[in-house]
Structures are given as structure tokens and as C-alpha cells.
Amino acid sequence: MEKITYGFKLFEGMQKDNLGYIYRGLFTQNITDSIISLAENNLESSGESSKVKKRVFSIMVECLQNVTRHQTPQNNANISPDQAGIFVIQNHNDAYQITSGNVVETNVIPHLEEMLNKINSLEKEDLKAYYKEILEDGSISDKGGAGLGLIEMARKSGNKLFFDFKTLNTNLSYFYLHTAISKDTENSFNEIDLNNIKNLHEIVNRENIILIYNGCLNQEGLIHLLSIIESQSIGAVEIKKKLFNIMVEMLQNIVKHGEKKDNELGGNPGIFFISESNNSYTLSTGNYIKKSKVDELSRKIDHVNSIDGDDLDMFYTKRLLNFDIDNSKEAGLGIIDLRMKSCNKLLYSFSEVNNDVSFFSLQVII
Amino acid sequence: MEAFIIEKTEETPEIILNPTENVFKISYRSLPENANGFYAPVFEWLEEFRENPTDDIQFIFELEYFNTASAKQIAKILLILEKISHDVSLEVIWKYRKEDGDMMSSGLRYSKLLDVEFTIQEIED
Numbered sequence: 001m002e003k004i005t006y007g008f009k010l011f012e013g014m015q016k017d018n019l020g021y022i023y024r025g026l027f028t029q030n031i032t033d034s035i036i037s038l039a040e041n042n043l044e045s046s047g048e049s050s051k052v053k054k055r056v057f058s059i060m061v062e063c064l065q066n067v068t069r070h071q072t073p074q075n076n077a078n079i080s081p082d083q084a085g086i087f088v089i090q091n092h093n094d095a096y097q098i099t100s101g102n103v104v105e106t107n108v109i110p111h112l113e114e115m116l117n118k119i120n121s122l123e124k125e126d127l128k129a130y131y132k133e134i135l136e137d138g139s140i141s142d143k144g145g146a147g148l149g150l151i152e153m154a155r156k157s158g159n160k161l162f163f164d165f166k167t168l169n170t171n172l173s174y175f176y177l178h179t180a181i182s183k184d185t186e187n188s189f190n191e192i193d194l195n196n197i198k199n200l201h202e203i204v205n206r207e208n209i210i211l212i213y214n215g216c217l218n219q220e221g222l223i224h225l226l227s228i229i230e231s232q233s234i235g236a237v238e239i240k241k242k243l244f245n246i247m248v249e250m251l252q253n254i255v256k257h258g259e260k261k262d263n264e265l266g267g268n269p270g271i272f273f274i275s276e277s278n279n280s281y282t283l284s285t286g287n288y289i290k291k292s293k294v295d296e297l298s299r300k301i302d303h304v305n306s307i308d309g310d311d312l313d314m315f316y317t318k319r320l321l322n323f324d325i326d327n328s329k330e331a332g333l334g335i336i337d338l339r340m341k342s343c344n345k346l347l348y349s350f351s352e353v354n355n356d357v358s359f360f361s362l363q364v365i366i
Numbered sequence: 367m368e369a370f371i372i373e374k375t376e377e378t379p380e381i382i383l384n385p386t387e388n389v390f391k392i393s394y395r396s397l398p399e400n401a402n403g404f405y406a407p408v409f410e411w412l413e414e415f416r417e418n419p420t421d422d423i424q425f426i427f428e429l430e431y432f433n434t435a436s437a438k439q440i441a442k443i444l445l446i447l448e449k450i451s452h453d454v455s456l457e458v459i460w461k462y463r464k465e466d467g468d469m470m471s472s473g474l475r476y477s478k479l480l481d482v483e484f485t486i487q488e489i490e491d
Contacts, residue, residue, distance in 0.1 A: 333434035
């Protein structure tokens with residue numbers, strides 16, 4: 001039970017931060033496409049203006065390209081945990097805060113710093129001129145970038161590029177790059193503390209978390225989250241399939257049974273995260289539910305946890321043929337299916353939020 | 367009877383019910399948010415077909431994945447097929463990909479519930 005409390009703590013911490021999502025691992029074309037589609041769906045359903053949306057996307061694209069291009073070693077699925085690339089998007093302080101992180105060789109840091117400081121010193125018009133200058137200069141490095149992407153980011157965001165480095169070993173450092181897209185373009189940030197992100201990154205590394213999603217969830221968002229996991233290079237077909245199955249049931253639980261706490265747009269609020277250790281995966285969800293439903297749900301899970309093998313199988317079949325519980329909301333099978341697929345007991349907890357709703361955390365290990 | 371065809375999407379299967387060509391097949395994946403709504407027209411079609419079915423039917427399921435909400439709808443389809451099989455010759459063929467133990471078990475489960483010719487078939491990727 002220790003772990004699940006931890007999960008809830010993570011959620012609590014993030015709710016305050018109103019975090020969007022974190023992806024950590026290998027970046028491929030499929031994965032970056034899904035990350036962008038996920039953001040598209042979120043911004044779409046929260047009614048964001050098309051001007052802000054466009055800026056968020058172009059910056060996301062630049063950031064994701066940066067990470068993809070600079071992830072080292074190239075095309076290697078077995079990167080050591082603290083060297084994996086990371087992408088974070090958060091929605092707070094009335095702005096979309098975007099951070100990317102990737103490994104760089106320590107000896108390029110002075111050059112990188114110089115370039116970033118130069119970009120940050122320029123006003124909008126000067127940035128344009130500088131962009132042209134570099135373009136005409138033609139000295140583009142073999143990894144494709146000569147800072148053009150960074151200039152683009154600075155231009156589109158209307159904010160400075162904030163950055164930081166962390167030493168990994170004698171040759172390698174981790175490079176954090178952050179910018180913000182203010183919803184009201186009049187507002188800009190003079191200073192942003194990257195320590196929060198660095199701390200979060202440490203937790204995510206320590207727990208070997210692949211993906212955290214925190215926000216409103218609808219069916220469309222679910223499909224994008226699924227394709228991020230489908231694109232993971234997980235060896236065994238069976239495990240990958242199980243992951244997919246379990247994710248669908250857990251996330252559809254939020255979509256169908258989740259409760260809104262305030263008047264959230266675009267789906268039910270919830271959190272989902274997935275972590276890996278020694279070929280075992282832990283999937284966690286958290287969402288609000290009506291307080292009046294807590295007892296019934298606890299009983300259901302306890303019952304499913306108390307049986308296994310043939311009994312569990314028979315229970316599933318019984319529910320499968322019970323067409324009385326058969327509406328668009330539930331089939332009564334989700335929890336049983338999770339228990340069967342995971343071959344482990346389901347961990348859960350409830351914590352009271354207010355008079356009407358509680359917070360339900362569920363953890364499934366495979 | 368006119369054929370019933372639904373093209374696949376990221377969350378719903380391809381469904382072909384074509385008596386003229388003698389093709390009956392549900393394939394790809396099924397995880398719609400509202401499985402009842404999605405499958406309602408399928409039941410409608412099958413119920414009408416049941417009035418006057420064609421003979422020698424092979425009804426193929428070749429699903430990669432279905433969610434629990436769809437599991438129940440599939441059970442309902444199979445129960446209608448069982449009834450149809452009282453009047454004409456009908457075989458259910460449940461295909462699963464090699465290594466997909468869960469999909470094979472699902473087939474086994476359904477086959478035990480039904481009194482209909484039911485073949486479980488492994489296919490290569």
C-alpha cells in the first residue's frame with residue numbers, strides 16, 4: 001500500500017501545479033506525433049484561442065525535434081535512465097509552460113550558452129534579422145541545427161528561453177530548455193525557476209516513469225495516450241498487449257465514471273502514470289468519484305481481489321452474460337478484467353475531497 | 367439483403383456482413399466509448415437477417431483487441447448467431463494472432479458458452 005500513497009502524493013503535488021503531462025524515454029516520430037495530437041485535443045476541448053494554439057504547437061514541434069535530434073545514443077532503446085529525453089507541458093501562471101530536456105556533450109555547453117544568451121538579448125525585430133543572417137551564413141552543423149530552432153522558439157513564444165544544465169559525468173550533461181506561451185500576449189516572464197522541473201525530473205527518473213498525464217480526459221485523448229504506449233519499444237508482444245488492454249480499461253473508467261470537481265471542460269479530470277521496473281509495469285490512475293459510490297466500489301474491488309483462478313473466470317463469465325447491467329456506461333467487467341490481466345491484486349485508496357466527491361486511486365501491476 | 371459495412375477506425379472494428387458475397391467478418395480492434403451505441407445497428411441488421419438467412423455461413427472474428435464493454439456486445443452477437451445456426455449451417459471462426467494468449471482464451475470462453483460450431487484458429491502475424 002506504500003506505493004499507492006506515493007502515487008496520490010504525486011497527484012496532489014501536481015494538481016497544485018496544474019500539470020499537463022510528462023513524457024520521458026525514447027522519442028520517435030510516432031511518439032512525438034501522438035504527443036502533439038494529445039495537446040491538440042486538450043487545447044481544442046478547453047476552448048483555447050487559435051492564436052495561442054498555433055504558438056504552442058510550433059514551439060512543441062521545435063522542442064520535440066530538439067530532443068529527438070539530440071538524444072544519445074541515437075536510436076538506442078536502452079538509454080540509461082538519467083539520459084533519457086524528457087518533454088513536459090504544464091498549464092500554470094496563465095501560460096503554457098514547455099520544457100524539454102536532453103543529453104548534450106559537456107564541451108558544447110559554452111557554445112550553447114553563448115547562442116541562448118545572444119537570442120535572449122535580442123528584441124523581436126532583431127531576432128528576425130539574426131535568423132536571416134544565420135540562414136544565409138549556411139554554416140549548419142551536421143546534426144541539423146544552428147540555433148534556428150531556438151530563434152524560432154524565442155520568436156513564437158514571445159518569452160525568453162530559460163535554460164539550465166546538470167552534470168551527468170565527465171563528458172555528458174543534461175540540458176533543460178524552457179519557455180512559456182502567455183495566454184495574454186501582454187504578459188511575459190522575466191524569470192522562471194527551473195528547480196521545480198529539475199526536482200520533478202529526479203522523481204520521474206528515480207521511479208522510472210515513462211508517462212504522466214494529468215488533465216481532463218476524453219475518448220480522443222485516450223486514443224492518443226494509447227498510441228504513445230503502442231509506440232514504445234517493449235520487447236515482449238504479450239506484455240505490450242497487456243499494457244494496452246489495462247490502459248484502455250483504466251482510462252475508460254475515468255472517461256465513463258469519473259466525476260468533475262469544478263466545471264472542467266473537455267472530459268473528466270484525472271491522472272494517469274506508468275512506470276517500469278525490472279520488466280514489470282505499474283499503471284496508476286486517479287480520479288474523482290461521487291462519495292456515495294465509494295462503498296460500493298470498495299466492495300466490488302475487495303471481492304474481485306478475494307477470488308482468483310477459476311472463480312475469477314466464472315465471475316467474469318457471469319457478468320459477461322448479465323445483460324441487465326448493460327448500458328452505455330458500464331458492462332460491469334472492467335475491474336474483473338483488470339484483475340485477470342494483471343494476475344495481481346488491485347491496489348486502491350480513497351481520500352475525501354469535499355462533501356460530494358472523493359479521490360479514487362487505482363494501481364495495477366503487471 | 368443489402369450488405370452492412372463499417373470501415374475501421376482507431377477505436378472501432380471493420381465489420382462486413384455481406385450475404386451476397388458470403389462474407390461475414392469483424393476485424394481489427396474495438397474500444398469505443400459507447401459500445402452499445404456502436405453495435406446497435408449490427409444487432410438490428412442481424413435480427414433482420416435472421417428472418418431469412420443464407421446458408422453455409424462462416425462468421426469470422428479476427429480481432430486484435432476489444433475492451434470489456436465490447437466483450438458484452440460480442441457475446442450478444444454470438445447469441446444471435448447461435449439462433450441463426452438453428453436454421454442454417456453456420457460456423458464461427460475465432461482467429462487470434464500467434465502469441466496472443468488473451469485473445470485465444472476469450473475465444474475459448476465464448477465457445478464454451480455457445481451451442482454452435484466454433485473453431486479457434488491461430489494465424490501468423
